[in-house]
Amino acid sequence: QKEVEQNSGPLSVPEGAIASLNCTYSDRGSQSFFWYRQYSGKSPELIMSIYSNGDKEDGRFTAQLNKASQYVSLLIRDSQPSDSATYLCAVNEANPWGNSNYQLIWGAGTKLIIKP
């Protein structure tokens, strides 16, 4: 059973601090990794994609990938109350030949609360 695991939270972070969200995955063949933000009752919104080991920065967001440890994280700098949401980690499934396919394996999400 291929899995993506996230701490369900809630993770409470003071406004202006760094929020760190973590995700581990079981499928060693996965090649594409995604972070989505979901506000209550709304649809998931893609905020970061990462495909190679290391860091990828986009504004206040940094995604970090370590394929050897099967670990991907999301850092949010200068956290704002508007960042309060559930963050979903998704990893694409590898097919039996080791290639990527469209199917994503979803984590259950981490609820992040930014306290003013």
Added chain:
Amino acid sequence: EAQVTQNPRYLITVTGKKLTVTCSQNMNHEYMSWYRQDPGLGLRQIYYSMNVEVTDKGDVPEGYKVSRKEKRNFPLILESPSPNQTSLYFCASSSPRTYEQYFGPGTRLTVT
């Protein structure tokens, strides 16, 4: 504007009354998918489609049907809805190069 649209956004219906939730994307994506989301259960895939006339079951297909007659549309059909299908439904399509999935706004369905 590139987008995935769903209709209706909200629907209250009664047990056994057939309904269809429409999904359309304007990004020329081949892959489309339906999910349901329930409190504490995360996103669960119902059906997906790799291309026109190619559909396959996801994790929770029971009680649902889909069709893919055109690339842009992927309707979800509930032939005989039951209260356990009360949920928030999302349609998504995926970029062929990046595998990024883009979601519609969601349909909140209540079956009484």
